[in-house]
Every structure is written in C-alpha cells, then in structure tokens.
Amino acid sequence: MNRELTTQSEGVEERPAARRRQAAQQVVTAQDDWGLVEVGVAGNGEVLEVAINSALFEHVKPSDLAEAMLQAARAAQRRARQLHR
Incomplete structure (x- = not known):
C-alpha cells in the first residue's frame, strides 16, 4: 500500500513537469491585427519563424x-507565457 502511494505521488509530481516540457x-x-504577419515562438518566447x-x-x-512584426511577435510570446502557467 505504501509503495502504491509513493508511485502515485511521483506520477502527480511528474505531470506538471511533463506539461512544461511539452x-x-x-x-x-499569432498574427498581427491586419493578417500581414504570422510569428511562431518556442515555449520560452524565442522567435522561431516569421x-x-x-x-x-x-x-x-x-x-x-x-509594426505588424512586433505586434505578432508580442502576441505569440504572450500566448507562450500563458501556456507555461
């Protein structure tokens, strides 16, 4: 029983870490308001594609x-931060 609880608690601790890695x-x-630019960022906010x-x-x-590039990059970075919460 005690071993079972330990295994379950380890799984609970690993889930948030796995979600953060994913x-x-x-x-x-994200795109700018005019649909001119789309920017892709990594989970850490690093711009990967434009x-x-x-x-x-x-x-x-x-x-x-x-301005469109900045707006799209900021929006994508904001979304990435929200995923990490």
Whole structure:
C-alpha cells in the first residue's frame, strides 16, 4: 500500500513537469491585427519563424511591416507565457 502511494505521488509530481516540457517544445503562433504577419515562438518566447502575407506585402510601408512584426511577435510570446502557467 505504501509503495502504491509513493508511485502515485511521483506520477502527480511528474505531470506538471511533463506539461512544461511539452509546452516548451510547441511552436505557438499569432498574427498581427491586419493578417500581414504570422510569428511562431518556442515555449520560452524565442522567435522561431516569421511568415509575411505576400498578397499584402507590396501594399504596406516598411514601418507598417515592422509594426505588424512586433505586434505578432508580442502576441505569440504572450500566448507562450500563458501556456507555461
């Protein structure tokens, strides 16, 4: 009985750690408000990928593209932080 409880408690302690590891390996994505840029980040917030909507790209100023990239990156990082809670 005591061994059974120990095994159960070890499993309970490992579950949150396993979830954190799984979340850290996931790529979390988000877009800016205009759908111009999509950014993917790792669970720790590191930017892994950036995709730009080619249909809209030619119609925006560089400063707007930069703002869209920042907005999408911040949104993806925010989502990644929420997964780690």
